[in-house]
Amino acid sequence: MAKSRSLLAALGGLAMGAAGVQAMSIPRSISHSKILRQVEDVQDEYDYVIVGGGTAGLTVADRLTESGECNDTSVNTVSGGISAFANSSLTFNFPSVPQVNLGNQTTGVVGGVMLGGSSGVNGMQVHRPQKADIDRWGSYFGPCSEWNWDNLLPYFRKSWRLNPPTPEMVEQFNIKYDASYWGGPDDGGIHASFPTFHWPFLRAQMDAFADIDGVDFPVDSGAGDPGAFWYPSSFEPTEVRRSFAMPEYWAGKGNARDNYETILGHRVVRVLFEDEEAVGVEYVDSGSRDTSEAKTVRARKEVIVAAGTIHTPQILQASGIGPRPVLERAGHRRVGANFQDHPLGAQALFYFTNWNFSPNPSDLQTNATFRALAEAEFAANRTGPLTIAAGNAMAFLPFPVVSPERFEAIAAAYEAQDPAAYLHEGADETVVAGYQAQKTRLAKALRSMDSANYNLFVRGTQMEGSVVYLHPLSRGTIELNATDPYFGTPVVDYRVLSNPADVDIQVEFIRFTRRYFTETSLAQYGPIEFVPGPGVTSDEALAQAVRSQVSPTTFHPVGTAAMMPRELGGVVNQKLLVYGVGKLSVVDASVQPELPGAYTQGPVYAVAEKAADLIKERA
Numbered sequence: 001m002a003k004s005r006s007l008l009a010a011l012g013g014l015a016m017g018a019a020g021v022q023a024m025s026i027p028r029s030i031s032h033s034k035i036l037r038q039v040e041d042v043q044d045e046y047d048y049v050i051v052g053g054g055t056a057g058l059t060v061a062d063r064l065t066e067s068g069e070c071n072d073t074s075v076n077t078v079s080g081g082i083s084a085f086a087n088s089s090l091t092f093n094f095p096s097v098p099q100v101n102l103g104n105q106t107t108g109v110v111g112g113v114m115l116g117g118s119s120g121v122n123g124m125q126v127h128r129p130q131k132a133d134i135d136r137w138g139s140y141f142g143p144c145s146e147w148n149w150d151n152l153l154p155y156f157r158k159s160w161r162l163n164p165p166t167p168e169m170v171e172q173f174n175i176k177y178d179a180s181y182w183g184g185p186d187d188g189g190i191h192a193s194f195p196t197f198h199w200p201f202l203r204a205q206m207d208a209f210a211d212i213d214g215v216d217f218p219v220d221s222g223a224g225d226p227g228a229f230w231y232p233s234s235f236e237p238t239e240v241r242r243s244f245a246m247p248e249y250w251a252g253k254g255n256a257r258d259n260y261e262t263i264l265g266h267r268v269v270r271v272l273f274e275d276e277e278a279v280g281v282e283y284v285d286s287g288s289r290d291t292s293e294a295k296t297v298r299a300r301k302e303v304i305v306a307a308g309t310i311h312t313p314q315i316l317q318a319s320g321i322g323p324r325p326v327l328e329r330a331g332h333r334r335v336g337a338n339f340q341d342h343p344l345g346a347q348a349l350f351y352f353t354n355w356n357f358s359p360n361p362s363d364l365q366t367n368a369t370f371r372a373l374a375e376a377e378f379a380a381n382r383t384g385p386l387t388i389a390a391g392n393a394m395a396f397l398p399f400p401v402v403s404p405e406r407f408e409a410i411a412a413a414y415e416a417q418d419p420a421a422y423l424h425e426g427a428d429e430t431v432v433a434g435y436q437a438q439k440t441r442l443a444k445a446l447r448s449m450d451s452a453n454y455n456l457f458v459r460g461t462q463m464e465g466s467v468v469y470l471h472p473l474s475r476g477t478i479e480l481n482a483t484d485p486y487f488g489t490p491v492v493d494y495r496v497l498s499n500p501a502d503v504d505i506q507v508e509f510i511r512f513t514r515r516y517f518t519e520t521s522l523a524q525y526g527p528i529e530f531v532p533g534p535g536v537t538s539d540e541a542l543a544q545a546v547r548s549q550v551s552p553t554t555f556h557p558v559g560t561a562a563m564m565p566r567e568l569g570g571v572v573n574q575k576l577l578v579y580g581v582g583k584l585s586v587v588d589a590s591v592q593p594e595l596p597g598a599y600t601q602g603p604v605y606a607v608a609e610k611a612a613d614l615i616k617e618r619a
Helices: 055-065 068-072 131-139 151-160 169-174 199-209 246-252 307-316 370-380 409-414 427-445 501-518 521-525 539-549 601-617
Strands: 045-051 073-079 091-095 108-112 158-165 188-191 227-230 261-262 265-274 275-286 295-305 349-352 393-395 456-457 465-470 477-479 491-493 527-532 582-584
Touching: 045 055, 045 275, 055 246, 055 601, 068 582, 108 307, 131 151, 131 427, 151 158, 151 601, 169 199, 188 456, 199 227, 199 393, 265 295, 265 307, 295 307, 295 601, 307 477, 409 427, 409 501, 409 521, 456 501, 465 501, 501 521, 501 527, 501 539, 521 527, 582 601
Parallel strands: 045 073, 045 295, 158 188, 295 582
Antiparallel strands: 091 108, 227 393, 265 275, 275 295, 349 527, 393 456, 456 465, 477 491
């Protein structure tokens, strides 16, 4: 009977900055892992070949090999990453194409290449989309779709184990949480933990949201409701180390299973097909740029692509080049379209002049005594300010709350657009049809109190005002590098602000942010606006401020292998199988048809958990 194994690539180390949780990604039990040191150790054939050792790939591989009954199943996970043990780099980082709406500036395209992928380098923020977001994913397939909030919530629970805030923190900061939305400390999955300390000013910032009509305070950050709330971070609470896909879904599991093998330092160049079915992959050493050196590994049951939103389309597109362009014949000009990311949006930055909160975050950099005390407390007890990662308080607000006077006019103007008018040139007719379907739903979301569009994160600092745009209406593309399809970086075009409605919406973001700082209880702290400046008030001037501020990415890419009907530009169906070919699935963030109204870490784990069950059902 074949032993089940998994093959993964890309590993490095990680340390957070001075104010963050300290973490290292190298597994302690590396000498006992099922890592294949030589290509010669890779078997010729496995039941499953998983392409990618990141967040989704490790989650799926773990779930496919966790049962003792898997000894007659094989898993072989090959990463599209380019890192190995000796490579200290944690991320890929290459420039996008010039963004014409940002004065032809380029922006860095960044993601994790370590074992565990971007879950090993992200901001560790843990919260969930709104119920309406997940229901919208399934709506493209009709009312009977199993992709809805109620169906996905058990997978959100399964992928996380909650470590609640201390009673002292709950009382001092009025933190709401509901453990029923999470797995418990012993349930497995990723740790979701609260720091043991918060900056004092955060209470005033969170209380100020109550002064704005329509802002709710959900019972939990995982409840699927918009509003202002506290949320945990992905760290293990005893040692206060980053909790991510590598230690939780691989280090204690995959490396102890004889049905699960990992190969590091290699990249997949393409999927192989026979008779319209995926039968395996070709892969090379990460240092190679010669396909003649490629090795082949076959999959008896399925090839599972989990290379991430940026590199999954590269692999799929490259797999359609050659004497048998299977994917092209299947009509997959849609691969790489529908590209979305959360822009770091237009901001109104304020500095509080009547403000004397101590301690505060700047003390970690400017007050040597406070810094020493914080370090000593953390070393002794794993408590205190150094248990804070990237923050734990935010508002995710519906557009009618942000712009009560103009939301309807903006939604109506967007809804009336020609769906092809602002897509990329030559967009496939099915992609246009898909965007029309998205446009109808997103216009409804702009009018809804159930879907968040604006995200303001607060840090307890003297200067605040950073905003993330949750549902941008522009769509980008990722295309194969025609001159070097297998080894060149893909051509990434965010096409940020290509839809003019994105500018109109973010003008309202600036106006709302001003209202939050100057027309609530925060006014007592003397907020002074220095970006874009209090004199910038007209629509035209604010629109120019938007164009000068926006960054195309907060490193939350989705959508390039969208789960939508084929006639709507979809690349995979509801079972996450690629249309037009057999035995090929995609399980990473690229399948999400729209951005969630939250950061993408949580949805990636939940989708991967569900994907594992879908794969088991058809085994």
